Amino acid sequence: MATETSTPPGRASTGRRSRRRGVPVPYDFRRPTKLSRQHARVLEITYETFCRQWATLLSSTLRTTVQVELDGIQQYSYDEYVASLPVPSVMAVFDPQPLVGAGILHLDTPALLGWVDRMLGGNGGGQQPTRALTEIESVLGRQLIERTLTELAFSLTTLVDLHPSLTSLEQNPQFAQAGSATDVMIVATFELQLGGSAGQATLAMPLDSLSTALTAAELRVASPEELRTRRLMRDRLDDHLEHIPVDVAVRFAPAALRPDEILALAPGDVLRLPHRADTPLDIVASGARIATAVAGSRGPRLACLVVPTPEESA
Template sequence: MTTPETGPAPAAAPAPAAAPPAPAGHSLRSRRGEPRTYDFRRPTKLSREHVRVMQIAQEAFARQATTILTTFLRAGARLELDGIEQFSYDDYIGTLPNPSFISTFSMEPLVGKGLLAFPLDIAMAMVDHMLGGSGVANQPNRPMTAMETTITNHLLERLLGEFATSLSSVTEIQPVLIGREYNPQLAQAAAGSDTVMVASFAMAVGSREGEATVVLPFSSFAQALNNAASPQLSESARLKRQRAREALIERLNLVPVDVSVRFAPLTVSSSDLLSLAVDDVLLLRHARDSPLEVTTNDVTFAYAIASNHRRRLAASIVPTPHAPHAAKDSA
């Protein structure tokens, strides 16, 4: 259709083609992220219970570290836990850029070393802030000088102190700074094949953002994690279990037990047993001066001689043949 004012009417836009169906499993993979390598020679040691315990501790550390960074730097700072994963130490080192700001620390009384790493430009910006700067200028990409190292050490010692406090529910440690590296390949905090726990944090100082990681050797924390992951009994539950144990021990002494007094067992052939008839005599071969066996559940626990007590048959306990000096107890 045409009109004098507008001319020919535009053709209708074609309907959009239907999107091709997503391949099977595509949406699931998108939600779960990219596939990850699994080394069957190094099975997973970090269980869900271990991760839960460490997550509580590392989240507490992140909150306190945020406060310390903000106070020291007098600028906006943030540290948030992203996750906790298991790596071999070599695999972890391969994820760090070169250069990085890497600090190693001891963990007395535990063996092994821990490691704290984050981008070098953030570390330099921290120094800038602590010296009164804004931290927004381009930062030098070089190792720190002796003065810069001294300035950052004070901050790192405060962070490690809070880190020890956050782990107090798992185990007691006393972290001490022992080294500084900028090349990840030179940071020898563990053997290459050792299993380590890596806590990843989203870190921000001012307008700079990056990833910080705290690395701990799994072998040093394995027992403490197992203890922390096991359910803890409340005081009332512990007392209830103790009373039940005492009641069980008390009632155990009152359980009735069948007791027999018998001659020494006799072995006969099956033909003799089948041929027994009334008035036959079965020789017991039990010496007249030998005591009888006192048994329960076919277990001999004492010896006795035939006796009587108030016109009833009885058994008088005597020393065992192998212990002639044992005390005598009559019943």
């Protein structure tokens, strides 16, 4: 199950269909995935159950065949996720008790308007407008979302005894206060087919509390031998990680130049760096500062001596 950070859910999808074609998903080592492969697989199975339950609910409510398919599970920060949602939008914020944090169910506005049309006796066809919901549409949409959350709780029974309650229905995601900008969310993307129309929905849950529930469920079903094997593999992985070579560099403070100054550079030119002579150099790895050092030599080779950072010295 791909859980790497990639294109936000409101844009092009890189979930299950990409994996079926054998296309690798880019991995950003500066923002590591915190959801293990085992947990991602458990979530995939759980959400596939939710797809079947949700499709049955929508089919019986809308009096037509509805297909719901899991498209992928990805990891995003809350800020990235909200920024990817269109405006206006249908963003249902719910309290996923006993999990800590807030969950979000997002629906395409035109898709929800088509559902409301069918609930009111229409055929749900034609091009639906992209606009804010009226008061009646909001009430009908809220009722359908609350029933959807009931099906979600049923699907997660094997993981956690979930009691979700809808707290708000926002139509501008920027106004929703469902988490801080850096909170990590696990976002599941669903493709919905209703007759000849298609829609998309996303379900976002807080990673930390969801991982805790997944770990607890995993420990409940794992045998002692499986637990011993996992501990052994984890210890081996930790040992090998400590001996992986990593490229590091010693860096002066950067100098800022205008484009015309850069284009005018020629061999032999000397640049004045804004680095004070009494200021330690930065030791960096993958662009991140990990320590400070002073320049020196060791025999015929240039070297540096690691020293306390100015913050540590203070």
